[in-house]
Amino acid sequence: MIVVGLTGGIGSGKTTISKCFASYGIPVYIADEEAKALMNRSKVIKRKLVELFGASAYNDKGLNRPYLASKIFNDKELLTKMNAIVHPKVASHFKRWLKKQDAPYVIKEAAIIFENNLESQYNYIITVVADENLRIQRVMKRDDASKQKIESIIANQLSDEEKIKKSDFVIVNNDLKVAMQQAEEIHKKILQKLK
Structure with a gap:
């Protein structure tokens, strides 16, 4: 393909x-949208993001995006760590999507x-x-x-x-x-x- x-x-x-x-x-596969969905859906991603950012990474509405954005905004190392958690999951989700x-x-x-x-x-x-x-x-x-x-x-x-x-x-x-x-x-x- x-x-x-x-x-x-x-x-x-x-x-x-x-x-x-x-x-x-x-x-069309929109990687950012899929990443956001996976960050709310995947228990593995949730657990790892809470380990990385603390309990405030999620609130009662799900992913606490403003909080995460404020954390990674000026911290390239944190952004890299977050991407290392999320990107591989998005990549495998894309591969499954592609087959269909x-x-x-x-x-x-x-x-x-x-x-x-x-x-x-x-x-x-x-x-x-x-x-x-x-x-x-x-x-x-x-x-x-x-x-x-x-x-x-x-x-x-x-x-x-x-x-x-x-x-x-x-x-x-x-x-x-x-x-x-x-x-x-x-x-x-x-x-x-x-x-």
């Missing part, structure tokens, strides 16, 4: 572009493909980019987050220029109509390559 990675910085519009591919009948798919290819949306050196797991990689100010506005609206917080997240991610160099395809998502046309062209190109 051909696996196409879809990546991009925070607020670039990865999820919107994923929906374009889904509308062409391409199965029947399509020319699948899309796996993941924010930090390049940051984690995971390029080898994909046949092709699409990077979604957008102007930084637009990205900041989108995330402020979506997450009710401060401009300062979003800027520091952007600063921690690989630059768009670096991602573009490592990508097979690029979608510029400043104008949704144009971005959707680019997604359709890429879809056709991938199908062409598979012939």
Whole structure:
């Protein structure tokens, strides 16, 4: 099965572009959503996260995301430890999901493909980019987050220029109509390559 990675910085519009591919009948796996679901569902992950972060890692609603975010925000070592707990589980969940798919290819949306050196797991990689100010506005609206917080997240991610160099395809998502046309062209190109 051909696996196409879809990546991009925070607020670039990865999820919107994923929906374009889904509308062409391409199965889409959103790694962040699956990770959140597994962090609430898996007893093993829960136990290990409580060992790492303490009892406050979970509250009566499940995963205490604001608490975890505050802990890992400026602590790369804690983030690495958390990823070491969660990522292998997401990877095996993806493998099981992949076996059930029947399509020319699948899309796996993941924010930090390049940051984690995971390029080898994909046949092709699409990077979604957008102007930084637009990205900041989108995330402020979506997450009710401060401009300062979003800027520091952007600063921690690989630059768009670096991602573009490592990508097979690029979608510029400043104008949704144009971005959707680019997604359709890429879809056709991938199908062409598979012939």
